[in-house]
Amino acid sequence: MDLRKLKYFEAVAEEKHIGRAAKLLHISQPPLTRQIHQLEEELDVVLFNRTPKGMELTDAGELFRQEVKNIFALIDQATERTQKAGRGELGRLDIATFGSGILDSIPQVLLAFKKAYPEVSIVLHQMDKGEQIKALRQKRISLGFNRILSPLPDIRSELVTTEALLLAVNTSDSMANMTHVPFDSLRDKPLILYPTSNRPSFVDKIYRLCQLSGFSPVVSQEVGDAVTAVALVASGFGSCIVPESATVLSLPGVIYKPFINAPDESSVDLSCIYRKGDNSPLLKAFLKIVIHYRMQNSKQVVTR
Amino acid sequence: MDLRKLKYFEAVAEEKHIGRAAKLLHISQPPLTRQIHQLEEELDVVLFNRTPKGMELTDAGELFRQEVKNIFALIDQATERTQKAGRGELGRLDIATFGSGILDSIPQVLLAFKKAYPEVSIVLHQMDKGEQIKALRQKRISLGFNRILSPLPDIRSELVTTEALLLAVNTSDSMANMTHVPFDSLRDKPLILYPTSNRPSFVDKIYRLCQLSGFSPVVSQEVGDAVTAVALVASGFGSCIVPESATVLSLPGVIYKPFINAPDESSVDLSCIYRKGDNSPLLKAFLKIVIHYRMQNSKQVVTR
């Protein structure tokens, strides 16, 4: 079977005339006659009745014509879909997020991507950093969102946004009516912290900042994610340090305060990580959106 | 696009290795490399990632592989269906029957055909002879069942069965307890007859038989079809002459009597008619069943 023959068949079926069909196909009549004969021989079916006026489809030919139409439609569809997939406009993207990272920035990036590439289905997975790296290597995911990174030979990363750290305090706290909180006022204040999972972690960062300010934090409670932490702040368990994006959690009894006199690097990055060799167009498309988001975001910061 | 390329693509996708795939396809490696490159160029999509270990499908390639599988399945299906249609095993057959002809023989033939060619859908149309011939010429039907035929240049016919003529009489009739009815006893007996639609007709035949016996029939009533006629016999309107197959109508008050001393040709043919030039495999298949039916039927008559 040969698509050329099918195309030729379609033309003859349409024109009911070998000569005219040949002209339409920009070939001469004899080769077309031959191709039609070969097709009939291959199928072992008479597709046309030859009359002195031209070619007339048999019932079997009529049926075959429909089938051929479907075949070409399917081929066109296959081509189109494959090309879309090749441009990263169609497919499935498995993305990992960490516990409370799914606040503010990540949804915004995902939304922007969804808008630009509506035919890509995004599947989200909850994973901590260690799991993300494992899943990346096993190709179970193509992307992971993370905060604190250590360089790895087979993993690349792209910065999404940089967020200031804020202190979430209870409204009954003595610091509640300050506009800015000096970082070292955290000395002796009970802090809600997170367990250290995979180093380097967000907790490590907080410990280092305290160390730079010359004290060790007093841990009142360890919780798994920022949402729980803020909830505990609301009920008076203590304060906690959160990235700026956590302010979307507006719980009664909680207010967020910026630091003053904080050591350098009192901000935290949000990055996405991916396999080094991955040249999938889906990944490229996503990174393009990430970079666009970062640009737009930093511009906003500048113009503020 | 070219099915050869798709076949080659499938092989490489399966083997993940150009060399092995080439061996499987019984060609050498370089042309296969070239074909894959051409396919990628034509689609403008990278289908494989080349590694030192072999070829690895990209996401787009993976999708294309599915599509290609569907394409080949559709082509196979198209081929199969067309071949069936070419052998008359698939399709639609429009058949005309006349009023009461749809008794006994015709259903048996249709049933036999349905059994032998289950994938052919038969569409029945009620038409008298004149309409049948018109519909045949306009190709609205491919076959018509009929009794009395006049030869036409563009219409062929095939005998289905020959039936004796019987007299349907009311049980109260004086002839009811005869085993055989002399034909000329119909003289002066009221007969239920049919209107003459297209000559030569069944009525013409009856008139001729009467004429040969030396009398003219007394018409008590004209009715459109044999079923109505027999119903009138049941209620005492008179007698009527019917083909043997009408005996399947067993109405209370009606008994069927064979003739004796009837003129020659006191039997009537059931034939099917079709276009002279029609070489459709569906028609051929149907005629084969018709001839088979006739053979089997005449054998039964002989062995009786």
Add this chain to the structure above:
DNA sequence: TAGATTGATACCTTTAAGGTATTATTCAGG
């Protein structure tokens, strides 16, 4: 570092599709 294995490239051979000239057949019109 040497050898083996991968896909890619260069160049020639062979197959099959396309072109030109012609034929057989059928139908329409004189």
Add this chain to the structure above:
DNA sequence: CCTGAATAATACCTTAAAGGTATCAATCTA
């Protein structure tokens, strides 16, 4: 009844494209 026009079919040649052989560049492995 014959002639001419139109149809698809056939014979034979030309051309384009697929296939084969030899070889290369790159990468991993021992």
